[in-house]
Amino acid sequence: METFLIRALQLIMSLSLLVIIHEGGHFLFARLFKVRVEKFSLFFDPWFSLFKYKPKNSDTEYSIGWLPLGGYVKISGMIDESMDTEQMKQPEQPWEFRSKPAHQRLLIMVGGVLFNFILALFIYSMILFAWGDSYIPVQKATMGMQFNETAKSIGFRDGDILLSADGEELVRYDGDMLRKVVDAREVTVLRGNEKVSVYIPEEMMQKLMTDSVKFAYYRFPFVIDSIVAASPAQLAGLQKGDSIVALNGTPVAYYDFMNQMDSLRKNKASLQADSLDPHQLTIAYYRAGVADTISLKADSTYKIGVTAQSDLTKLLPSVDVKYGFFESFPAGVALGVKTLKGYVGDMKYLFSKEGAKQLGGFGTIGSIFPATWDWHQFWYMTAFLSIILAFMNILPIPALDGGHVLFLLYEIIARRKPSDKFMEYAQMVGMVLLFGLLIWANFNDILRFFF
Structure with missing residues (x-):
């Protein structure tokens, strides 16, 4: 409420x-x-x-x-x-x-x-x-991106680093970059140490409009921000600032860790048939650059009592640009014109079946404002x-x-x-x-x- x-x-x-x-x-x-x-x-x-x-x-x-x-x-x-x-x-x-x-x-x-x-x-x-401009360059986010299922179905893979769309360099992940990706024929990504081409189908935007999950998110490490007193994590010795890098021997970033814990929770009944205790977890982490591994027992809902750092500018390399009073006006005009051009360009999708379903009223408008x-x-x-x-x-x-x-x-x-x-x-x-x-x-x- x-x-x-x-x-x-x-x-x-x-x-x-x-x-x-x-x-x-x-x-x-x-x-x-x-x-x-x-x-x-x-x-x-x-x-x-x-x-x-x-x-x-x-x-x-x-x-x-x-x-x-x-x-x-x-x-x-x-x-x-x-x-x-x-x-x-x-x-x-x-x-x-x-x-x-x-x-x-x-x-x-x-x-x-x-x-x-x-x-x-x-x-x-x-x-x-007042606030300047801050963004995370997509090519400096070394953990790459986490993609939704539609993106994966055409060839993207979690961890891909976005490089270019039809030869145009991709700099920051925003609505403008998403339009470049959707309108492109070929997107180049860095996968491991190899450049890979992903070919974009013509109906890509229509597919994305049916998704309930964003096209992609930045992948970032699971860095502990706080620990619940007397929780499994605290009793096992985890501390604020520790970076969890593997769960039960599988390397993880933030979303991987959350997805694996959710999978364990959903498959709890089948896991209990195993002779091993399904709540027993092995967690590898870094503390001040030193690797270590611990074993702990999650509670009945597979919670270990930690919350992760969510400010990406503290977890990934970011670019911060400050503007003086007079400098802010041409930059503000450029941002406003770019926003208008992007919105006008998106109007063509309104007349598709998927676009008509995306049309929203006051509830949709209200939901774009932050919860706090x-x-x-x-x-x-x-x-x-x-x-x-x-x-x-x-x-x-x-x-x-x-x-x-x-x-x-x-x-x-x-x-x-x-x-x-x-x-x-x-x-x-x-x-x-x-x-x-x-x-x-x-x-x-x-x-x-x-x-």
Whole structure:
């Protein structure tokens, strides 16, 4: 429950900021061109609002709705989410959206998307300034990678060190590198002392989208971080900082050790038929560079009472880059542009069967936030969501900003406005499509939760 509340709070805080900035972009451009804004609402407010306030001598009412699915600004003289068609039947007024030149209306409509993208670039810049950038070079991770079953089925092996994709050197394991691997025809890895080619099938991304496990993880040693008092590990003499390198004579990294212990636990009944005690384990480890071996007896659930170090930057060689205040801005812009290009490139998979199943709602969005409060990750995810919100809103779908932009561009090119009746129908069609998409995405979340 605590994890749920932490993630829910982060989600609400992040969405609130993004909605305020997005709608603030529309609001500021509208006021710049002297267009009246009747309402500025954080979240939707069908039937009633949780809070509303209208300053003296102001045309705008500010409110907080009870339905946290977004927000809106009600701009005089345009067909929007409010579907206020009665206003459109009245004579045109100079303070209305419809009375302004097309280029001004265009800027008002792109204002939200523009502000969201600028916000993302600013957040990325401040993240780099405050925390810098840290990553583990894939070619210096001497234990290689741990691959999922799909990756192994096409030729990858645990311990492979990723070198290049179609001749392009692979540097750091992130979404950008995964795209290079998936889109490549040939990936070169270092296996032992030999370079090996792995050929990537065309449908690789579709296969990966059906997996519940990531394509690969860094392999890292099982270094003991803490030991439970009076546990089998402590009684046998293991200490914090010891690096476990073999279990029952088989060399292991972290995941190997965990998988072998899990296998012993699952096969407990068959192992008990053996004359040997299945709970008796032989563990080889290094302490301050000196190898040693001990024997210990795990408890009935095959736990030995240790937790492993999980900070990979302490276990594997890492690169740390620091940025000055002014240096952080071009780096933040580059990171934001790369993130946008990667997200746009991934959109092609949305229209596949596997991609449609991956579509997620608020549960999926909430799950990307960390289970414990982490300001670095909070701001990183907020910047990422701001990129997504900007891109999704500029899509040429009626009821989205991009739909209004599309009709405005038509007006500029054709020198004639679409009729109010057409805009009304387009808005309704767009809203139906968006609500259908919203229902489908959240239905996927429900299916994933129960099944």
